[in-house]
Amino acid sequence: QVQLVESGGGLVQAGDSLRLSCAASGRASNNYHMGWFRQAPGKEREFVAAISWSGSTIRYTDSVKGRFTIFRHSTRNTVWLQMNALQPQDTAVYYCAASSRWYRPELRSEYAYWGQGTQVTVSS
Numbered sequence: 001q002v003q004l005v006e007s008g009g010g011l012v013q014a015g016d017s018l019r020l021s022c023a024a025s026g027r028a029s030n031n032y033h034m035g036w037f038r039q040a041p042g043k044e045r046e047f048v049a050a051i052s053w054s055g056s057t058i059r060y061t062d063s064v065k066g067r068f069t070i071f072r073h074s075t076r077n078t079v080w081l082q083m084n085a086l087q088p089q090d091t092a093v094y095y096c097a098a099s100s101r102w103y104r105p106e107l108r109s110e111y112a113y114w115g116q117g118t119q120v121t122v123s124s
Contacts, residue, residue, distance in 0.1 A: 002026040002098050002113040009094060009118030012086055016122070020081040022096030022115060030077040033099045035111060036070060038092035038120075045095070049081060050105035059105050063089075086122045093117040 008020040022034065035050035049070040050059045058070055069082040079096060097111035104110055 002028075002032060004096050004098060004113055004115035006094065006096050006115040006118040009120045011121045011123065014087055014122055014124050016086050017082070017084045018086065018120060020083065020094055020096075020118060020120070022079045022081075024077045024079070024098060030075055031100075032113075033102045033105060034070075034072065034079040035097045035099065035105055036079075036081045036094060037097060037108065038090075038094045039117075040089075040092040043092075045108060047106040047108075048094070051079060052102050057102065061106070083120070086120075088122045088124045091120060091122050093119050 003025045005023045006020060008018060012018055031053050033052050036048040037045050038048050039045040047061050048064055049068055051070045051072055055072050067085045072079045095117045096115045098113040099111045
């Protein structure tokens with residue numbers, strides 16, 4: 001069992017930055033591949049970024065490439081999502097998730113564990 005706790009969300013203006021954190025705890029929590037997803041009101045939860053357990057492989061959805069950076073601590077049980085140049089369309093609840101395999105990290109079904117989410121609101 002892995003527990004995930006996100007933090008760092010908030011209300012910012014367009015062009016600002018935020019850094020989200022996801023702290024993982026529990027059995028072998030540092031050996032999981034980690035992903036960030038987001039869900040805007042009335043929309044499906046969508047993939048944002050993912051990082052392999054070693055940190056050597058990273059994926060981003062096209063809309064955040066060049067603006068968002070995912071990285072993890074050397075102990076691998078904390079993952080961050082640095083978000084720069086935020087836009088109103090980035091407004092959503094952001095969730096981190098943990099997966100035991102690296103297959104299709106953009107798929108929600110790959111992740112067995114989810115955090116409770118943190119709200120990010122970007123005003124124009």
